[in-house]
Amino acid sequence: MKTTFWAGLLVLAAAAACGGHSARGSAQNSGGQPTSATGGTSNDVGAAGRDTREPPVRCPATCPSTCQDDRCVEVLAANLRSPTALALTRTAAYFSTSIGIMTVGKTGGPPSVLVSTMGEGRAAALAVDETYAYWSGSYDSKLMRAALATGAPEVLAEGSVSAIALDSTAIYWSNWQDGTIWTMPKSGGAPTVVTAAARHPSALAIDANRIYWSEDVEADGAVVALPLGGGPPVTLAAAQDAPRGLALDATHVFWTATFDETVCRVPLAGGPFEVLSKGTTYPERLVVDGASVYWIGDYCIQKVRSSGGPAQRLPGDEFPHDLAVDETSVYFLNDGQGGLEGNGTLIKLTPK
16 A cells, blocks of 8 residues: 555654664673673764664665655554554554554555454454464453454453463463463463463563563563473563563563663573663563564664664654564554544554
């Protein structure tokens, strides 16, 4: 779907207001002071907020919309009412609004409503695989799912849901209020408790061996891992100030510490954690793609290499709310200028 002239102007005008801080990487152990993660070299962000040491990106010649900072900025969906959560399949983006779970093709086309959630409130959490969308409403305390082919909804479990994670066979979800993490087979069956000892688990991630969560506690939060095959939980990072966003790559766990204003990583096997970026106002949502980390902070989408270095501010809007990445692009929801109802958008940036 081609961006309209006015939607393109909206993106350009809003991006000009996107602020940010110079960011530097550091390494830190549980009790030490930060040290330079780049050999003591100054890592100031360039005047335009871009990492000039990275290979330059180029806006694709096939961009159907606006080019900004050498990236194609496409509005895939506009006039959204209070968009909140975003997830991707191989071919489509799924996102929650105040009217329901919606979808649009990654290459454009008219958005459509998969399932109405009127009365449930905006989805507090959303995950998708190639068969189902899974979500929880901000009003109703239920874990729901709907088939992507039909949109037919069903209730999977009762209780508050703050985050959802999927693997090939199972669903996992957390309850921020009572500190429980649950699982059930995708094929059906009764939910079982993974742990009842998490402290305000706000984000989940999973690999073949363990489940990971962030404990959203001010000044004393933590990033924790628990073996799926049984065993005690392992604290990978302690004394974090409200860790919220969480993601994995093949070697590290990444997270945002919202009140520390940091983006961090720690090896999956454990060890000292590193501060990849510091000084971003209220960093929360975070995703990774193996090469870089992307997060929302300073009312912008920001990016840093997974190994550390200067941060970049990507073209974006003033109120980004959630983000996702695939092999070529970054996708994000924004809540509209001033958060006005019905003025939200889903935006795609190419290349990343």
